[in-house]
Amino acid sequence: MPTVVISGSSCRDFTHGESEFEVAATTFRQLIRELEQRFPGLGEHVEEYMAIAIDGVIYQDAYHAPLKPNSEIVLIPKIGAG
Amino acid sequence: MTFIGNKSDLRVVGTRPVRPDGVDKVTGRAVYGADATMPGQIIGKVLRSPHPHAKIISIDTSKAEKLPGVKGVITSADIPNIPSEEAFVGEGPMNFRDLSLNCMARDKVLYEGHVVAAVAAINDAVADAALKLIDVKYEILPHVIDVEEAMAPGAPILHDNLFTAGVTPKPTTASNVAKQVRFTIGDVEAGFAQADVIVEQTYTTAPVHQAYIEPHACVAAIAADGQVLITASSQGHFMIRAYTAKLLGIEIANIRVTNAEIGGGFGGKTVVYLEPLAVALSKKSGRPVKMTMTREDVFRGTGPTSGGTIYVKVGATKDGKITAAQTIIKLQAGAFPGSPINPALMCAFAMYDLANVDTLGYDVVSNRPKVAAYRAPGAPISSFAAESAIDDLARKLGMDPIDLRLKNAAKQGSKTVYGVTHGVIGYEEVLNAAKAHPHWTAPLGKNQGRGVATGFWFNIGGESTGGVFINEDGTASVVTGSPDIGGSRASMAMMAAEVLGIPYEKVRAVIPDTASIGFTHVTGGSRVTYATGMAVTQAAQAVVEDLKKRAAMIWDISPEAVEWKDGEAVPAGANAGGFDPLPLAAIALKAAKTGGPIGSEISVNAQGAGPGFGAHICDIEVDPETGHSTILRYTAVQDVGRAIHPSYVEGQIQGGAVQGIGWALNEEYIYNKKGHMDNAGFLDYRIPVASDLPMIEAVLVEVPNTRHPFGVRGVGEVPIVPPMAAVRNAIRGAIDLEMFHLPMSPPRIRAAVDAAKAPKAAE
Numbered sequence: 001m002p003t004v005v006i007s008g009s010s011c012r013d014f015t016h017g018e019s020e021f022e023v024a025a026t027t028f029r030q031l032i033r034e035l036e037q038r039f040p041g042l043g044e045h046v047e048e049y050m051a052i053a054i055d056g057v058i059y060q061d062a063y064h065a066p067l068k069p070n071s072e073i074v075l076i077p078k079i080g081a082g
Numbered sequence: 083m084t085f086i087g088n089k090s091d092l093r094v095v096g097t098r099p100v101r102p103d104g105v106d107k108v109t110g111r112a113v114y115g116a117d118a119t120m121p122g123q124i125i126g127k128v129l130r131s132p133h134p135h136a137k138i139i140s141i142d143t144s145k146a147e148k149l150p151g152v153k154g155v156i157t158s159a160d161i162p163n164i165p166s167e168e169a170f171v172g173e174g175p176m177n178f179r180d181l182s183l184n185c186m187a188r189d190k191v192l193y194e195g196h197v198v199a200a201v202a203a204i205n206d207a208v209a210d211a212a213l214k215l216i217d218v219k220y221e222i223l224p225h226v227i228d229v230e231e232a233m234a235p236g237a238p239i240l241h242d243n244l245f246t247a248g249v250t251p252k253p254t255t256a257s258n259v260a261k262q263v264r265f266t267i268g269d270v271e272a273g274f275a276q277a278d279v280i281v282e283q284t285y286t287t288a289p290v291h292q293a294y295i296e297p298h299a300c301v302a303a304i305a306a307d308g309q310v311l312i313t314a315s316s317q318g319h320f321m322i323r324a325y326t327a328k329l330l331g332i333e334i335a336n337i338r339v340t341n342a343e344i345g346g347g348f349g350g351k352t353v354v355y356l357e358p359l360a361v362a363l364s365k366k367s368g369r370p371v372k373m374t375m376t377r378e379d380v381f382r383g384t385g386p387t388s389g390g391t392i393y394v395k396v397g398a399t400k401d402g403k404i405t406a407a408q409t410i411i412k413l414q415a416g417a418f419p420g421s422p423i424n425p426a427l428m429c430a431f432a433m434y435d436l437a438n439v440d441t442l443g444y445d446v447v448s449n450r451p452k453v454a455a456y457r458a459p460g461a462p463i464s465s466f467a468a469e470s471a472i473d474d475l476a477r478k479l480g481m482d483p484i485d486l487r488l489k490n491a492a493k494q495g496s497k498t499v500y501g502v503t504h505g506v507i508g509y510e511e512v513l514n515a516a517k518a519h520p521h522w523t524a525p526l527g528k529n530q531g532r533g534v535a536t537g538f539w540f541n542i543g544g545e546s547t548g549g550v551f552i553n554e555d556g557t558a559s560v561v562t563g564s565p566d567i568g569g570s571r572a573s574m575a576m577m578a579a580e581v582l583g584i585p586y587e588k589v590r591a592v593i594p595d596t597a598s599i600g601f602t603h604v605t606g607g608s609r610v611t612y613a614t615g616m617a618v619t620q621a622a623q624a625v626v627e628d629l630k631k632r633a634a635m636i637w638d639i640s641p642e643a644v645e646w647k648d649g650e651a652v653p654a655g656a657n658a659g660g661f662d663p664l665p666l667a668a669i670a671l672k673a674a675k676t677g678g679p680i681g682s683e684i685s686v687n688a689q690g691a692g693p694g695f696g697a698h699i700c701d702i703e704v705d706p707e708t709g710h711s712t713i714l715r716y717t718a719v720q721d722v723g724r725a726i727h728p729s730y731v732e733g734q735i736q737g738g739a740v741q742g743i744g745w746a747l748n749e750e751y752i753y754n755k756k757g758h759m760d761n762a763g764f765l766d767y768r769i770p771v772a773s774d775l776p777m778i779e780a781v782l783v784e785v786p787n788t789r790h791p792f793g794v795r796g797v798g799e800v801p802i803v804p805p806m807a808a809v810r811n812a813i814r815g816a817i818d819l820e821m822f823h824l825p826m827s828p829p830r831i832r833a834a835v836d837a838a839k840a841p842k843a844a845e
């Protein structure tokens with residue numbers, strides 16, 4: 001199962017400090033739904049403000065992004081820029 | 083997606099053709115925002131607050147409205163009072179209500195220059211006279227400018243409804259600290275315990291403006307049926323459309339925006355200031371309204387990037403292995419929340435493979451203009467401190483500063499403080515190229531020093547639309563939704579020409595209005611060549627597939643029996659038939675007979691933009707008598723993935739380096755005790771000019787990003803990250819003094835020199 005890793009404080013607030021856990025999701029969209037179910041508010045927070053890095057590749061606003069069984073999923077703030 | 087970026091196979095990509103917009107720009111034919119006109123237009127101007135913090139008691143516009151020639155006056159009463167709504171724009175999260183309040187103050191003014199009213203009149207003189215007739219009564223409030231003072235107990239509070247996010251338990255008292263955020267990996271205390279050498283310092287940086295040469299300008303008209311036309315200079319005409327619609331409650335389909343040529347943006351033109359006001363004034367007056375900022379308007383009313391305070395602690399073993407790194411960053415957001423605190427924290431040590439890192443940041447409001455994005459938002463600020471500390475660490479260890487960086491360099495598989503594991507990156511290649519460059523070992527003279535610093539930026543992809551259409555004569559038109567700021571028309575045409583197999587000169591790229599192409603996110607984040615280039619490449623590939631089918635139709639053979647080579651359809655083999663090659667032009671001529679117009683438009687949401695790294699070497703000479711610094715030589719090395727048009731890439735690197743040098747040496751907002759900016763013009767806000775600097779040598783390292791068909795990495799952000807520390811470290815080499823505050827202007831260097839002499843004088 002993919003493993004979710006959280007390094008930033010904004011998401012840890014939702015998980016009460018839990019920083020690493022496995023999920024059953026197979027897409028970014030499913031991940032949002034699963035996070036919302038397990039940690040109410042986190043799915044919405046990720047949907048609005050977070051990107052995910054799947055095995056080091058950053059995906060932003062990409063429901064379709066696939067999560068492989070052994071993927072490392074990192075929740076990071078969305079990246080803007082100038 | 084097929085990677086087609088093998089350099090030896092490329093004919094167009096990697097060459098340096100003449101820029102397509104060059105003639106227009108040097109002859110004055112190019113239409114910038116201030117050049118745009120509409121029939122019957124009148125002039126719009128704004129009234130700005132003279133106070134940095136005050137309640138608006140009343141606004142009486144009656145005298146202004148009665149002035150002959152005045153066609154309309156607006157205040158916040160003419161702008162919808164929209165509810166709070168968070169969105170992710172520009173450099174990070176933003177609230178549309180804040181954006182509305184930033185365009186036009188409602189109950190309070192929050193900085194000197196905050197707009198309180200606007201007029202539309204038949205000419206500039208009447209508009210100016212009308213502004214003087216508007217009577218605004220204020221209740222002046224205490225103000226706060228400095229970030230540390232804004233965080234201090236008892237500071238004037240800007241927003242009664244702002245409570246610090248990210249702390250537990252949730253505060254019940256309003257604060258100027260909008261957000262606290264932290265990223266941590268490993269155990270920094272254990273890491274520092276392993277260190278033989280520790281460097282610990284606090285640095286400050288000043289807010290600096292993007293200093294685009296072209297001030298903001300637009301012309302807008304709303305018709306009786308509600309249809310809105312806007313021409314504006316910006317980094318995204320779809321952004322102008324979306325924000326104007328949101329702020330004024332207009333359906334997006336009723337707004338059409340044409341993007342004028344843009345004279346620089348660097349992130350500062352990823353938000354709106356004038357356009358909603360111009361539309362509101364047009365609605366009030368029934369006429370098209372033209373609005374143009376002065377340079378003073380730009381300084382007083384638009385967003386610079388943050389200034390901040392940065393604490394850094396770095397520890398290493400005697401052999402130079404960094405065991406822990408820590409930073410605490412406090413960033414000014416300006417009048418509304420939204421400093422680039424996240425990327426500042428995330429980028430500070432992203433160049434290094436570190437097991438123990440702790441970064442803590444604060445987003446702080448104060449009575450300054452709301453910050454806007456500026457190249458690699460946040461990263462230059464944190465990297466100035468981090469890369470200065472790394473340099474000081476090298477000195478303490480007696481190590482070459484590049485060797486120290488190489489020993490700790492991030493590489494594929496290195497985990498960052500924000501949790502992401504780096505993929506294929508080119509930091510080591512960049513460091514090795516810098517070390518091998520003759521500049522690194524060139525001799526130095528008296529009062530001369532050499533500094534090096536490095537930088538990182540994520541780069542982004544995002545939503546883009548690109549189209550490729552074959553004309554009847556075999557030439558091609560490329561259309562994209564990305565305003566051309568850094569040469570994207572050339573790079574888009576080059577990628578299309580490469581795929582089509584035709585000369586670059588046969589392809590023309592244009593940027594149509596928002597009603598004529600699919601949505602495209604702003605030109606920013608070093609995303610256009612990556613994301614829009616991906617859309618254009620895919621569109622060109624779709625056109626090639628179509629051309630092969632049409633050739634098959636002409637030859638009356640199977641499409642699978644046709645190949646595309648050097649701009650021609652050729653039979654795939656002897657069994658396909660003995661046909662002569664069909665050039666693109668010949669197929670275009672038969673477009674009607676083979677199915678109609680030939681073209682493709684592709685929209686993408688590009689993911690996986692590869693990060694970029696740079697290393698800058700700076701030689702400087704410091705006059706200890708005057709404190710004046712002269713940049714003698716400057717070399718900027720960067721991993722660019724694959725340079726589509728190397729001259730434009732070099733231009734991006736040179737421009738970023740120059741802006742960073744200005745940030746390092748001269749640029750700052752100077753406020754007086756009344757909270758007024760004292761240097762709102764280019765005479766007193768000193769940006770570098772050509773005569774200040776040597777030619778910046780850009781060295782391109784190419785470690786292709788395999789997620790882009792040509793291997794592109796964004797290049798526009800990275801080059802502004804290293805300069806401040808590179809300059810600072812060079813100054814340290816020149817006069818053996820540590821500098822901790824930006825800008826390192828002549829008075830500040832003089833003061834450091836004097837302070838260093840003082841103990842000796844006392845002896």
